Amino acid sequence: MVVYKDNATGIWRVIYCFTNWKGERKQTQKRGFATKREALVWEHEAMLKQGAKLDMTFASFFEVYEADKKQRVKESTWESKSHVIRTKILPYFGNRKIAEIEAKDVIAWQNELMAYHDEKGKSYPADYLKTIHAQLTAIFNHAVNFYNLPYNPARQAGTMGNEIPKEMDFWTKEEYLKFSEAMMDKPRSYYAFEMLYWFGMAKADYGEILG
Template sequence: MAVYKDNATGTWRVLYRFTNWKGERKQTQKRGFATKREAQAWEHEAMLKQGAKLDMTFDSFFEVYETDKKQRVKQSTWESKGHVVRTKILPYFGNRKITEIEAKDVIAWQNELLAYRDKRGKGYSSDYLKTIHAQLTAIFNHAVNFYNLPYNPARRAGTIGTEIQKEMDFWTKDEYLKFAEAMMDKPRSYYAFEMLYWCRIRSGELLALTPADFDFKKQTVTISKTFHRSKGKDIITSPKTVKSNRIVKMPPFLCEELQEYIHLLYDIKPTERLFTVTKSYLIHEMDRGAKQAGVKRIRVHDIRHSHVSLLINMGFSVLAIGSRVGHEAEKITYRYAHLFPTVQTEMAEKLEMERMIKGDANGKGV
């Protein structure tokens, strides 16, 4: 590396030469440093990162962590993680050398988070505190697992907050039908919510659907992608999980409705999005329709719960429901156990019968 002064601007720049992981010689530079000291400090940090030496600041190691991890998660997931780190972690630990951060420093940081209050006197939720701490723990874990940091101070300090199971709310079939009737004044909204309710797909999956995803002869829709907006750009990626890739069987009436909707769009191409709206549009329409229909307000995501509730009431098994909605059977059982009101009673009755059978058998053998 070398540090130079740009006489034209009066600022300093660093010329950085290095060998990448392929063994290729590369060169880059960083301009705009106000002083030579700042340029040299950046040069020192860059050398440490290139050599994977932990004698660097937490801020510099986060850049290493970002390079290592960013391409392994969805962009929307990384944006969420990155926001938490940049707003809640780097302001506190950014300038500290990562090897010098101890458990007591993490505890002091935790206490600041716990003491925070906004203008209304409200602190961070317990769930959010757990999320923030999990991000710090993940960064230190990466340093321990791959860069020989002796131990994870965040893990040693212990977590804060608890993960609170989100309250599950849902509509009955009658409530949904009232809502759907209120949506009929806007065909796009009506058909969008029909897909959400009767197929139990995620809103991002809905917004990524194209005509090519439907096979009306087989009465199916293929879920293979999801949509989100990031910094004003429309982004299509693979679904949330591997199991989320699935083919959903549609009821005949819904096939007819979607064919009607596609015809309304005139010359739409097979790979063009059917619902060119955003998640905020769906939320707005949800509010409008619920108020107009006189039904309770639930989240767009809760329509998924409403679909599962309907299938449970129709008597379908956990395995069958899990296959349709893209979840493991165990997860369906855990999340929706309270919607199986007769299961515990049936278990108790069968256990009673089993006990009596065995008792009779033993009695005959005496």
């Protein structure tokens, strides 16, 4: 890698070469550093990411995680994951070396999130806390499974929050019979619903007998 100053603009840049997954030698650059120190810090992190060394910061490993995972999920799913990570995880762990984060650090992070209240006094819902923790766990799992991180501190710390059961609406027998009458002129749909409804009722009755 080469770090140098653009005399025309006074801005520092880094030019570096790397070998991609096809074995091809590539060259790229990063511009916009106000000082040489900033350029050197970025250069060091880039070298660690290229070599997949876990001496890198958590924020740098998130970029590795993003490159590995983003194309494997729906765009909307990734946007949701990324928002949680960037707003609730990176501000706390971003500058820490990922290999040095311990379970006690995760617990301190959990406690801070669970104690949070906005200007109206509202805290984070329990299911949202669980979702946040799941994203941290997923990143550490990726580091364990593919980059030789010794263990997952988020898993060791244990989760926070919990899932809120979703309410389910069920037809009463009378409601279903009214519905089925309206469906009789559509035989295929009628018999399909008949099987689904009455088979479900039979399973429920059988469950009550066993219980």
